[in-house]
Ligand SMILES: Nc1ncnc2c1ncn2[C@@H]1O[C@H](COP(=O)(O)OP(=O)(O)OP(=O)(O)O)[C@@H](O)[C@H]1O
């Protein structure tokens with residue numbers, strides 16, 4: 473499989489008034505085209521820190537002090553080097569937990585898509601903006617694209633808002649998408665639909681998907697491979713079936729044991 477994202481030995485430290493705190497410790501992770509990799513682990517295990525490192529959205533008090541991140545062979549993160557601004561939004565799309573973080577309440581969906589397209593596609597004309605906006609909503613399985621384009625975020629259901637947010641992440645045709653707990657705020661039925669959408673998008677677009685969730689059941693449904701994080705380290709990773717059916721680490725076994733009705 474062609475490697476798309478390659479995280480190697482990544483270590484990240486936060487500076488706090490009381491001293492330094494290791495947030496990520498020697499993390500290795502690879503994603504290929506057309507592959508869905510789940511990052512799971514309890515709250516505080518470092519999932520979001522890892523996801524944000526890939527797009528260079530780390531907090532000011534945080535620094536990369538070892539290892540690297542490469543995208544399609546180009547090194548985008550290393551100690552003292554951050555080239556993530558070049559890939560953010562164009563080569564890597566991001567979907568957050570809360571669609572309100574991706575959507576401005578004062579802007580119609582049409583304006584959101586136009587803004588992203590104009591920022592990332594040089595010299596794009598008005599007609600192409602319109603065409604690609606409608607196209608991407610159809611790709612999101614939104615049947616009444618014109619109505620949605622003319623809506624403000626609050627006029628849409630939670631599921632539809634999250635579809636629009638995913639559309640915004642893929643409209644620039646990135647090679648990979650990072651989704652951080654992007655289904656957590658949705659009810660189970662809507663969650664299932666969003667997961668199905670992701671699965672077909674990955675197939676259709678050939679993108680890589682880094683899917684961050686604390687929900688192991690969801691990860692087992694969606695992901696080809698799973699990385700389990702604990703205390704800033706990847707403690708176990710492998711094919712989803714293997715990690716969930718035959719976990720090697722006690723930590724993974726404890727996570728699985730905590731799921732009601734896990735068999
Ligand atoms: N800028 C920062 N300064 C200090 N500590 C931080 C900073 N950012 C994150 N942390 C700490 O790093 C740890 C990992 O945080 P992170 O948000 O990556 O966890 P997470 O796995 O995404 O958790 P959740 O499931 O709750 O979203 C937490 O203990 C958090 O408090």
Ligand SMILES: [Mg+2]
Pocket residue numbers: 519520521652653
């Ligand atoms: Mg998080």
